[in-house]
Amino acid sequence: MADPAKFYLSYNQIHKTVKRLSEEIKSTGYDPDVIVAIGTGGFIPARMLKTYINRPIYTVGISYYDENDKPKDAPEKVQWIDEVENKLEGRKVLLVDEVDDSRITLEYCLRELLSHKPAEISVAVLHNKNKLKEGVIPDEVSHYFVGNELEDIWICYPWDAVDIDEQEKMAHTQ
Numbered sequence: 214m215a216d217p218a219k220f221y222l223s224y225n226q227i228h229k230t231v232k233r234l235s236e237e238i239k240s241t242g243y244d245p246d247v248i249v250a251i252g253t254g255g256f257i258p259a260r261m262l263k264t265y266i267n268r269p270i271y272t273v274g275i276s277y278y279d280e281n282d283k284p285k286d287a288p289e290k291v292q293w294i295d296e297v298e299n300k301l302e303g304r305k306v307l308l309v310d311e312v313d314d315s316r317i318t319l320e321y322c323l324r325e326l327l328s329h330k331p332a333e334i335s336v337a338v339l340h341n342k343n344k345l346k347e348g349v350i351p352d353e354v355s356h357y358f359v360g361n362e363l364e365d366i367w368i369c370y371p372w373d374a375v376d377i378d379e380q381e382k383m384a385h386t387q
């Protein structure tokens with residue numbers, strides 16, 4: 214059931230946000246060698262971004278919440294790019310995720326990736342929630358790109374929709 218207190222987005226709206234984000238990234242001259250997508254929310258945005266910034270996409274999976282939606286003590290790797298980690302050394306990396314919420318997962322990923330000595334690392338998120346953050350973006354990160362700044366509300370992404378027609382309808386009435 215659609216909940217009017219939540220913020221619904223369509224694929225079309227997200228595609229346009231990604232396009233804008235790509236233009237902002239290009240305007241700074243940041244030209245990544247590789248994209249790293251944080252799964253699973255970052256997978257589809259990273260693929261959309263590839264349409265505008267055509268680079269190989271590596272994926273990582275991090276879980277910070279348990280099966281009861283309670284935060285764990287620390288994020289855990291569900292899937293990691295062990296076999297390609299060494300390919301990050303000396304490369305320019307763009308880390309992509311859908312939402313910057315607590316920032317804990319983002320910080321964890323950034324620190325892990327930084328330990329593999331990339332030439333440079335930047336991060337791009339579709340949405341940043343304006344709230345007190347528990348994590349920090351490390352100083353070594355050269356750019357932080359945001360599609361849209363939002364208040365602290367629950368965002369419903371189309372890839373989570375069970376009823377995509379209802380999702381589209383909600384996305385267009387908000």
Ligand code: G4P
Binds near residue numbers: 278310348368369
């Ligand atoms: P952060 O560093 O990016 O801020 O992430 P944080 O640890 O705070 O929590 C991340 C998890 O919570 C992610 O999912 C993220 O997708 C989800 N999340 C946070 N806010 C929202 C929201 O408004 N809407 C939706 N749909 N998800 C949100 P995850 O459990 O790590 O994995 P996955 O869902 O990406 O597979």
Ligand code: MG
Binds near residue numbers: 254
């Ligand atoms: Mg999620």
